[in-house]
Amino acid sequence: MRLRSRLVGVTVLAAVLAAACGGDDGSGSSTGQTLDQAVAQGVNSALNGSSTSAASATTTTLPQTLDEWEALADQQRAAIVARIKDNTWGRSADGTTVTGPEGFTIDLTKCPAGWSETEGLTDTTIKIGHTAPLSGTAADFGNGSRAMDVAFKYYSDQGVFTDKAAGTTRRINLIIKDDGYDSARTIPLVDELIDSYKVFTVMTTGSPTTLKVYDKLNQRCIPHPLGGITGHPAWADPVNHPWTTGL
DSSP states (O other): OHHHHHHHHHTTHHHHHTGGGOSOSOSOOOOTTTSOHHHHHHHHHHTTTOOOSSTTOOOOOOOOSHHHHHHHHHHHHHHHHHHHHHTTOEEOTTSSEEEOGGGOEEEGGGSOTTOOTTTTBOSSEEEEEEEEOSSSTTGGGHHHHHHHHHHHHHHHHTTOOEETTTTEEOEEEEEEEEOTTOHHHHHHHHHHHHHTSOOSEEEOOSHHHHHHHHHHHHHTTOOBTTGGGSOOGGGOOTTTOTTBOOO
């Protein structure tokens, strides 16, 4: 589970590349007046006091170079790792439970027979499965998948994906399957990724396609980060779908 959860953090790269895909299926827009204030306060706290309201927005100096962005990412990741260790989150000593913040838990005893937390991992490779519209009316979004592949290869060349505990450095092998934004095609492609390719984790693209497969991925205990690369509220379901995270 430690290895699987570590990779979920890595796939946040995809959020940057697919930011334009966010949001739900509604037509309304959120403003400073319609934003849930409890949500705003929670975000404000998580951002260490940075303003989240339109009325009191503050100017933040952002990194200007790739090196500066990477340094910031290293700093933030170190803080997250420290928080995990300080709160002793993660897999229990007996391997039956995973715990996280705010009472988050996963019962690993419900995972299917033969399930392995290292599925899709070798000493040199991490296999990630990804369904995306490389063709059809939504094919432009497929370029985001191609960009992810370029980014993963770049950071693989830099030796970023190092497991210090195991003393291994791996490359990411991103396996992209074209579903044309057709959920009927997504289902067999996900089956192929998890049963034939035996990938470590699966990413999907789009709310309708993701809704067709996220039950299966959670039943199989397969990490499903960035739920559909959309902001659909269905992905915020840590009780019934703890293996799927939203964008």
